[in-house]
Amino acid sequence: EVQLQESGPGLVKPSQSLSLTCSVTGYSITSNYWGWIRKFPGNKMEWMGYISYSGSTSYNPSLKSRISITRDTSKNQFFLQLNSVTTEDTATYYCASLVRRVFYYVMDAWGQGASVTVSS
Amino acid sequence: DTVLTQSPALAVSPGERVTISCRASESVSTGMHWYQQKPGQQPKLLIYGASNLESGVPARFSGSGSGTDFTLTIDPVEADDTATYFCQQSWNDLTFGSGTKLEIK
Numbered sequence: 001e002v003q004l005q006e007s008g009p010g011l012v013k014p015s016q017s018l019s020l021t022c023s024v025t026g027y028s029i030t031s032n033y034w035g036w037i038r039k040f041p042g043n044k045m046e047w048m049g050y051i052s053y054s055g056s057t058s059y060n061p062s063l064k065s066r067i068s069i070t071r072d073t074s075k076n077q078f079f080l081q082l083n084s085v086t087t088e089d090t091a092t093y094y095c096a097s098l099v100r101r102v103f104y105y106v107m108d109a110w111g112q113g114a115s116v117t118v119s120s
Numbered sequence: 121d122t123v124l125t126q127s128p129a130l131a132v133s134p135g136e137r138v139t140i141s142c143r144a145s146e147s148v149s150t151g152m153h154w155y156q157q158k159p160g161q162q163p164k165l166l167i168y169g170a171s172n173l174e175s176g177v178p179a180r181f182s183g184s185g186s187g188t189d190f191t192l193t194i195d196p197v198e199a200d201d202t203a204t205y206f207c208q209q210s211w212n213d214l215t216f217g218s219g220t221k222l223e224i225k
Contacts (some may be wrong), residue, residue: 013158043218043219110164
């Protein structure tokens with residue numbers, strides 16, 4: 001059974017970079033796709049991007065200039081970096097496994113979520 | 121972006137049948153999926169491809185729809201179904217609905 005766990009600072013200052021790690025157990029990140037999703041206060045959820053089994057990436061166009069998703073296959077971890085954060089980036093950040101079901105990609109496993117507050 | 125609209129909240133009694141709707145701003149074919157998120161927990165996939173039940177999910181849950189209008193049905197509802205239910209589409213990039221909070225009276 002695949003399990004995911006987010007880790008990283010819970011507080012980031014405005015204009016700095018937000019960095020989170022997703023540690024995966026039970027499945028190799030050199031298979032499937034691995035993504036980041038965030039949930040804002042008030043429940044709105046936003047797809048941020050993913051990294052594929054080969055290391056290719058795809059990002060939400062609204063974040064494309066600020067986001068980077070990378071990985072370390074030796075540690076079976078993947079990472080999120082979001083630059084130039086503002087208070088509007090305050091959210092709970094989830095990492096998830098993406099799998100193909102029928103014709104579509106869905107998130108079949110999620111981490112517990114990491115709460116990140118952007119504040120000075 | 122494809123905007124997904126859900127009603128914010130519902131309250132039903134145990135044993136009843138509940139339908140939760142999700143309307144897309146443009147057609148997403150059958151690329152609609154449903155997740156359950158209980159308080160303090162991560163989301164859990166219930167339904168994919170509009171009507172396919174994820175493995176391990178009770179048959180009380182079902183999904184229907186295509187194009188722009190979709191429905192998640194729980195029949196019968198149990199007390200443990202208290203949660204927020206999100207729709208998500210993957211036909212036009214990936215977007216989520218704002219969630220419907222289900223209260224069991």
